[in-house]
Amino acid sequence: SKATVSVLYWRKMGGLLSRILIADSQIGNARWIFRRGGWMLPPGWWASLLTFQLPLWSTVIMLTKTPVKNNRIMWWGCVTLLSMTFYFQVLSVVSDPGVVARGCQDDMDLPKKHTAIVQTPVRQEVYHWCSICQLHKPPRAYHCYTINCCVEEYDHFCPAVGACIGKRTLRYFIGYLMSSGLLSTWHGINTVYLFVKTPKHQHAELSTMCATASTSCGAGFWSLVMSGYYFYLICMESTKREDLKGLPNPNAAESPTVWYRLGVLFTTLFAPLPPSILEEEQRKKLVHRQHSSNGHILEAAAG
Numbered sequence: 047s048k049a050t051v052s053v054l055y056w057r058k059m060g061g062l063l064s065r066i067l068i069a070d071s072q073i074g075n076a077r078w079i080f081r082r083g084g085w086m087l088p089p090g091w092w093a094s095l096l097t098f099q100l101p102l103w104s105t106v107i108m109l110t111k112t113p114v115k116n117n118r119i120m121w122w123g124c125v126t127l128l129s130m131t132f133y134f135q136v137l138s139v140v141s142d143p144g145v146v147a148r149g150c151q152d153d154m155d156l157p158k159k160h161t162a163i164v165q166t167p168v169r170q171e172v173y174h175w176c177s178i179c180q181l182h183k184p185p186r187a188y189h190c191y192t193i194n195c196c197v198e199e200y201d202h203f204c205p206a207v208g209a210c211i212g213k214r215t216l217r218y219f220i221g222y223l224m225s226s227g228l229l230s231t232w233h234g235i236n237t238v239y240l241f242v243k244t245p246k247h248q249h250a251e252l253s254t255m256c257a258t259a260s261t262s263c264g265a266g267f268w269s270l271v272m273s274g275y276y277f278y279l280i281c282m283e284s285t286k287r288e289d290l291k292g293l294p295n296p297n298a299a300e301s302p303t304v305w306y307r308l309g310v311l312f313t314t315l316f317a318p319l320p321p322s323i324l325e326e327e328q329r330k331k332l333v334h335r336q337h338s339s340n341g342h343i344l345e346a347a348a349g
Contacts, residue, residue: 085140086324088193093208094139101131101229104262108233111240120236127229134221135207142322143212144198146179146187169297185296188287201285214322216276217315223273230266280314281307 105128109121162173162182173182176189179196183189188200190210199213211219279289283298299306 086142087140088209090192090203090205090208091139093205094135097206097208098132098135100262100265101128101226104233105229108236117236117240120232120239123232123236124229127225127232130225131222131229134218134225137218138204138207138211138215138222139209141215141218142324143190143193143210143215144187144200144320145193145212145322145324146181146183146196146198147323172296186285186288199285200287202287214319216280217319220273220276220315223269223276227266227269227273230262230264230269234263234266277311280311283310 105124108124161175163170171185173184175181176183176196178189178194181196183196184198186200187196187198189196190200190203190212192203193210197210197212199216201211201216201219203210204219207219207222209215209219276286279285282289283295283302287293288295302310
């Protein structure tokens with residue numbers, strides 16, 4: 047019957063998908079389509095292809111309606127901002143967000159299946175036990191249920207981009223928000239400019255461009271608002287998840303100055319990224335560094 051054929055079809059597709067997704071035992075129970083070193087392709091990568099259609103086609107419409115000889119600045123501005131949007135979007139998707147690898151805390155002799163308070167030379171740090179990944183999460187790490195692994199300084203999983211935003215991908219995500227917002231604003235400015243310069247009897251020819259620019263500007267305005275929100279979170283040494291849930295940052299400064307907050311913003315956006323512990327060599331270095339540290343367990347509580 048048709049029902050039986052449908053069930054068999056979807057069962058076959060499910061088996062094919064399970065073979066495509068790669069299970070990585072070293073990273074808890076993480077599953078993704080592809081991983082090589084610190085680069086990965088998460089299961090929701092296809093969402094970025096859909097999201098990129100709006101800036102792509104709005105730019106195509108803008109460029110086809112305006113000859114390059116009439117407005118070179120508009121052409122090169124659109125091409126530059128579109129390229130930046132694509133660049134930051136790809137890095138947000140394929141980069142390691144800060145995945146916590148299994149084995150990084152083994153040499154600290156932390157009790158399994160328990161929450162441990164560790165005294166380091168600087169401060170006390172709380173390592174919570176993740177029952178899904180079967181490992182201890184560093185402070186401010188959280189389990190992402192989409193890629194199914196723990197991520198350092200987890201912010202959120204963006205369904206529009208199809209990527210997990212964490213410690214190592216936050217700057218790329220903000221770059222994507224800024225470049226897409228500026229691209230949409232550039233579309234609006236050029237549409238107004240062309241509307242003013244075009245004779246009134248030719249305004250009907252710009253109707254498609256005006257409709258596209260209006261949609262693009264709406265999305266761009268939201269992107270710029272979100273960029274400002276993330277600048278605020280960085281200055282406050284917080285993440286979106288911590289801000290929405292009211293969770294404090296145990297590593298935040300007690301009474302920071304304005305220059306300190308600006309320094310945090312500059313460091314987060316432009317300082318060299320920490321190495322990805324998905325790479326075997328970096329994971330071995332991290333284990334060795336933690337083994338040689340002076341941290342010791344103060345208390346172990348049932349998790």
